[in-house]
Amino acid sequence: MTSTAPRTPQDPPAQPSAGPALALTEVHKTYGATRAVDGVSLTVERGEFFGLLGPNGAGKTTLVEIMEGQRRADSGTVAVLGASPWPRDTALLPRIGVQTQTSAFFVRLTAREHLATMAALYRCDAAAAERALATVGLTEQGGTRVDDLSGGQRQRLAIASALVHDPELIFLDEPTAALDPQARRSLWQVLRDLKGQGRTIVYTTHHLDEAEALCDRVAIMVAGKVVALDSPARLIAAAGPTTRLLVPADRLTPERARAVEGVDRVTEEGGSLVLETTEAGRVLAAVDAIAGLQGVQTRTASLEDVYLELTGTGTGTGTGISQP
Known part of the structure; x- marks a missing residue:
């Protein structure tokens, strides 16, 4: 006969089945x-x-x-x-x-x-x-x-x-x-x-x-x-090593930013220029020499970047795909 006694978290759990959840x-x-x-x-x-x-x-x-x-x-x-x-x-x-x-x-x-x-x-x-x-x-x-x-x-x-x-x-x-x-x-x-x-x-x-x-x-x-x-972490790493540097727009012109060695792409976002690079240290040093680093922000890839890339294209061919 099945017991009707109250169950508590201290009771032994049901015998787990083999294999994954x-x-x-x-x-x-x-x-x-x-x-x-x-x-x-x-x-x-x-x-x-x-x-x-x-x-x-x-x-x-x-x-x-x-x-x-x-x-x-x-x-x-x-x-x-x-x-x-x-x-x-x-x-x-x-x-x-x-x-x-x-x-x-x-x-x-x-x-x-x-x-x-x-x-x-x-x-x-x-x-x-x-x-x-x-x-x-x-x-x-x-x-x-x-x-x-x-x-x-x-x-x-x-x-x-x-x-x-x-x-x-x-x-x-x-x-x-x-x-x-x-x-x-x-x-x-x-x-x-x-x-x-x-x-x-x-x-x-x-x-x-x-x-x-x-x-x-x-x-x-x-x-x-x-x-x-x-x-x-692995999805982010597979997305690529691109770093985004946000520089106050009044400190650097888009033309001067594009001329910096190591900058791959320059866009504008709000009141900042966004410099995309795979050589963050080199570009930071160049920006420091030109305009200083006060107010400069550094952003690396996040899961949101991976998500937006994959769901934005809808193709499912992005990097970092790992199937069980």
Whole structure:
């Protein structure tokens, strides 16, 4: 007979299946003539913080819903913690947590009551709600009705709802979208702590700085396909060694900048001239000799640069592509 005793985070976890947390092979999903997911293959290892990036309409949401078991793939194979998520696997549900951008709440309950209800559905111990509130920094708002919470507080409550039953695998869809910069950075540490506990996190975001700071690997999707898959550092390194020097426009003319040895391209951006070069030290020395370095800014490539190049062309032929 199945035990109905409350489950706590101290209980031994379910015996893990061998293999990765997620394994997808040639997954397809179409809606009429639209190929929402077009032959995606990828693997997410246990304990990995994996980012799924791409513009609106790239297929991210459909792919995540297939992994969560909310949609059925037209073809291909999907394994989640060693099991197929479709047909809906009730044994798998307690092992995954899901936060969506349009999360549903018991709006007439307090935040604490809402989480206590969620915890009870998963047969968790009574303290689970309080732990989840503390994890996302909502302890002080625990007695506030859900419909009286701010948008950012509701976003944190949605994350707490995904964590309350202590899942192994967590899907987070734009978790910091409604947060101010300070709250967003605070939540970064929450996410790092979850990874430190051995959780696997699959994460979508349009904040490229966030993905660069948090993710072990990212997959960039364009038109239903994965066009790049690697660690942020390797994707950035593969994009090329170009450095951009921003020089106040009143210190240097475009003609004089183009004449500097080692400058590959000069453009104007706001009140600055942007000098692109692969020989930053040499160009900086020349600019110093001509105009001095006061106010000069140096910018190296970022994940955002890689993302914009790949999603802007939509060809998926950029450098740094690494398939599993």
